[in-house]
Amino acid sequence: MSRLSTLFATALTAALTLSACAAPGESDEAKDSGTGPIKIAVVNAQSGQLSSLGAWEHKGAKLAVDEWNKAGGINGRQIQLDVFDDQGDPTVGTNLARKIDSEGYIAMIGTAESAVTLAMAPILKTAEIPNITSGQSPAMPAFGSPFLFLNGPTSTTYDKSLAEYIVGAKGLKKIALITNNGSYGKGEHDAFTAVLKEKGVTPVADQVVTTDQKDFSAALTDVRGKNPDVIFVGAEEVQSGLIVKQARDLGLDVPFAGAAPQGTPVFADTAGKENVEGTIVSTPYLSNDFSDASKKFAAAYKAAYSEDAEMHGAKAYDGTNIVLTALKSSNVATGAALADAIRATEYEGLLGSFAFDDTGVGIFETQIGLIENGVLVAAS
Numbered sequence: 001m002s003r004l005s006t007l008f009a010t011a012l013t014a015a016l017t018l019s020a021c022a023a024p025g026e027s028d029e030a031k032d033s034g035t036g037p038i039k040i041a042v043v044n045a046q047s048g049q050l051s052s053l054g055a056w057e058h059k060g061a062k063l064a065v066d067e068w069n070k071a072g073g074i075n076g077r078q079i080q081l082d083v084f085d086d087q088g089d090p091t092v093g094t095n096l097a098r099k100i101d102s103e104g105y106i107a108m109i110g111t112a113e114s115a116v117t118l119a120m121a122p123i124l125k126t127a128e129i130p131n132i133t134s135g136q137s138p139a140m141p142a143f144g145s146p147f148l149f150l151n152g153p154t155s156t157t158y159d160k161s162l163a164e165y166i167v168g169a170k171g172l173k174k175i176a177l178i179t180n181n182g183s184y185g186k187g188e189h190d191a192f193t194a195v196l197k198e199k200g201v202t203p204v205a206d207q208v209v210t211t212d213q214k215d216f217s218a219a220l221t222d223v224r225g226k227n228p229d230v231i232f233v234g235a236e237e238v239q240s241g242l243i244v245k246q247a248r249d250l251g252l253d254v255p256f257a258g259a260a261p262q263g264t265p266v267f268a269d270t271a272g273k274e275n276v277e278g279t280i281v282s283t284p285y286l287s288n289d290f291s292d293a294s295k296k297f298a299a300a301y302k303a304a305y306s307e308d309a310e311m312h313g314a315k316a317y318d319g320t321n322i323v324l325t326a327l328k329s330s331n332v333a334t335g336a337a338l339a340d341a342i343r344a345t346e347y348e349g350l351l352g353s354f355a356f357d358d359t360g361v362g363i364f365e366t367q368i369g370l371i372e373n374g375v376l377v378a379a380s
Contacts, residue, residue, distance in 0.1 A: 032106050032334045037080035038073070038327065040065070040320075041100040043093065043110040043120070043131075046085035049238050052266045053112040053312055057134060058083050059305050060316030061109045063297075064324065066304070074328050086111055090119035097123035105129065106334045107323050109316060114140060115183035121145050128335035130342055132319040134312060136260065137187035141359035147339050149360040151319030152284055152351055155184075155191040158259035161366045162232075162282040163195040165379065166257060172229040176205035178219055178243055179234030185211070188234025188259065204228050211239070216246050223252070230255050230280070237261040241270025248275045255280055263369065263376055264310055279371040280379070284351040285311040286367050287376055294350055311351075318349035322362075 032038070042061050044054030065081045073079055084100070086093040093116035100108060101123065107130050111117045114137035124131055125145040132149040133140065138156055140148060166172050175196065179189040189208070196203065204226040207219035220243070223231060231247065233240045233256055240261045247256075248271075257280040261267050268276045288298035288309055297317060301309035326341035327333070333341055347354040347362075354362040368379040 032104070032332060034332070035077070037078050038332060039080045039082070039103075039105045040323065041096075041105040041108045041110075042081060042083045042316075043086050043096050043100070043108055043116075044083070044112055045088040045116075046083065048088045050088040050113055050236065052237065052264070053134075054085070054110075056310060056312035057110060057112050057316040059301065060309075060313035061320040063301060063304055063313075064317045064320035067300075068324050074324065074332060077332070079324065081109075086113070086116050088113055088116065090116050093117075093120045094123060096120070097127070097129075101127040101129060106332075107131065107327070107338065109320050109323065111135065112312060113184070114187060117148075118143065118183060121148050124148070128339070130323070130339045132323055132342070134315045134319070135184070137183045138191060139183060139187060141361050145360070146336070146343075149319075149322075149342055149356060150362065151315045151322070152260075153363050153366055154361060155187040155259065156194075157364050158282040158366050159188065159192040160195050161368060162257055162259065162280065163192060163199060163201075165282075165368045166230055166280065167196070167199050167201055173201050174204050174227065174229040175201060176207075176223045176226055176228035176231045177203045177234070178207045178209065178216070178223065178231065180209050180211045180213070180236075180239060182211040182236075184236060185234045192232055192234065203232075209235070209239075211235075213239070214242060216243050217250070220247050220250050220252065223247075224250055228254055230257050232256075233258045233262065235261065237264050237266040238270050241267045241276075244271035244275050244279075248272075257281075259283070259366075260311060262371075264312070265308075268371070268374065273374045276371050277373075281369045281371065281376060282366045283311060283369055283376070284363060284366045285314045286369050286378060291350075293348075297350055314350040318347070318351055318354070321349070322347050322354060 044057045046054045097120040112134040114135035117133045117135045130147045179185040205223045255278040263281045263283045298309045330341035343356045356362040369376040
C-alpha cells in the first residue's frame with residue numbers, strides 16, 4: 001500500500017470511529033458527561049404578547065430547581081436551568097431546538113405555546129431530548145414522539161368538562177364560538193365542537209379570527225344577532241381579554257366560557273375585571289387555596305417572586321419536578337432512557353395525579369370554576 005493510501009485509510013478509520021461515538025442528532029459535546037451540572041433548558045416566550053406565559057413558566061420551573069439544588073441536587077450534582085426566548089415564534093423555536101441540542105442540554109421544559117412546541121418536536125425527537133410542555137393542543141400527542149410530554153390535560157379534556165357543565169349541568173344550548181386560527185385556537189375549536197356534537201348541540205355562531213386580530217366588531221356583531229346563552233372563546237390570554245371587552249362594549253351581557261387563558265390575571269386585566277364576572281373556566285388548577293399542596297406552593301412562589309402564583313407556574317413546577325424525579329430514579333439517564341423514566345414516573349402534583357400514557361399525556365381531569373368578584377371559585 002502506498003503512503004498516500006495508508007494516510008487515507010487512517011483518516012477514514014478515524015472518521016468512522018468519531019461518527020460511531022455519537023447517536024444521530026447528538027454530538028459528543030451534547031452528551032451528559034456524568035459530572036458537573038445537569039443542564040436543563042426552559043424555552044418560552046420571554047418577549048412579545050405571550051411573554052406573561054413565559055415568565056410564569058420560568059418562575060415555576062426555577063422554583064422547583066432551586067428546591068432540588070438546595071436539597072443537594074441529584075446524586076450530588078447541581079441542576080443548571082437556562083432560559084431561552086422563543087418570542088412565541090415557531091421559526092425561533094426550531095433554531096433554539098438545534099441550539100439546546102448542540103450545547104448539551106438533556107431535557108427541556110416548555111413551551112407554553114402549542115405552535116412553537118409542534119415546530120420544535122421533530123428536531124427534539126431526532127436529538128432524543130425529552131421535553132415537557134404546557135401547551136394543550138391535541139396535535140401534540142397525535143404527533144407521536146416518545147420524547148414529548150404534557151404537564152397538563154389536552155384541550156379535549158378541558159372542553160369535555162366545560163361542555164358537560166354548560167350543556168349538562170346548566171342546560172344551556174344556544175352556544176356561540178369565537179376561536180382563532182392558531183394551533184391553540186384550532187385545538188380548542190375542534191375539541192369543543194366535537195363534544196357539542198356528541199351532545200346533539202350545534203353552535204348558533206362559529207366565528208374564527210386570526211391570531212393577530214385586534215378588532216372583533218364584525219364577529220361579535222354576528223354573535224350578538226344570534227342571541228346566545230353563552231360565548232365560548234378559544235384564544236390566548238390577551239386576545240381573549242380583548243374579545244370580552246369589545247363584546248361588553250357592544251352590549252353582549254351573557255357569560256363567557258373557556259379554558260386555561262380565562263383563568264389568568266392577564267385575561268382579567270385585559271378585559272377589565274367587571275367584564276369577566278361570571279366567566280366559566282375549565283382548569284386543572286382552581287386556586288392557590290384549593291389544597292395543602294397548592295397553599296405550600298403559592299407561599300413559596302410568593303416568597304421567591306413577590307407575586308401570586310397561577311396555573312401556568314404550577315404546571316411548570318409540576319413538569320419540572322417530574323423530569324427531576326425521573327433523572328434521580330434513572331441515575332441521570334439521557335435520551336430514550338430518560339424518556340422512559342419520565343413515562344414511568346407517577347407523580348402527585350398540584351394539578352392532580354400524573355400517570356403518562358403512550359402519547360405523553362399524564363393527566364385527564366379538570367375542574368369548573370366561576371369568576372366571582374374577581375376571584376376564580378369552584379362552580380356549584
